[in-house]
Amino acid sequence: xxxxxxxxxxxxxxxxxxxxxxxxxxxxxxxxxxxxxxxxxxxxxxxxxxxxxxxxxxxxxxxxxxxxxxxxxxxxxxxxxxxxxxxxxxxxxxxxxxxxxxxxxxxxxxxxxxxxxxxxxxxx
Numbered sequence: 001x002x003x004x005x006x007x008x009x010x011x012x013x014x015x016x017x018x019x020x021x022x023x024x025x026x027x028x029x030x031x032x033x034x035x036x037x038x039x040x041x042x043x044x045x046x047x048x049x050x051x052x053x054x055x056x057x058x059x060x061x062x063x064x065x066x067x068x069x070x071x072x073x074x075x076x077x078x079x080x081x082x083x084x085x086x087x088x089x090x091x092x093x094x095x096x097x098x099x100x101x102x103x104x105x106x107x108x109x110x111x112x113x114x115x116x117x118x119x120x121x122x123x124x
Contacts, residue, residue: 009118047107
């Protein structure tokens with residue numbers, strides 16, 4: 001069964017950092033682009049960052065550009081999202097997906113299968 005498992009969320013103070021992990025089971029992530037999305041209460045799911053499978057190109061949404069870094073470890077079959085300088089507007093459940101379409105200005109989910117996600121909370 002194809003599965004992605006998110007982890008690494010938690011409670012941090014404004015300005016703090018977190019590294020989220022997206023581990024795959026059942027397939028190799030280096031064959032697919034992988035993206036992070038987030039969903040805050042009462043809001044829709046929005047794209048955060050994406051990494052290409054072909055050349056490792058990365059794409060970021062405007063609201064995290066300069067504060068986030070997406071990376072991939074093919075040996076560990078894991079995609080990471082480093083979030084720095086966390087803001088009060090960043091709290092959400094963060095999800096990853098391999099069914100995505102990504103360009104420099106679009107990070108879009110193409111499927112409807114989601115894991116449990118990992119909760120990010122920013123509070124002083």
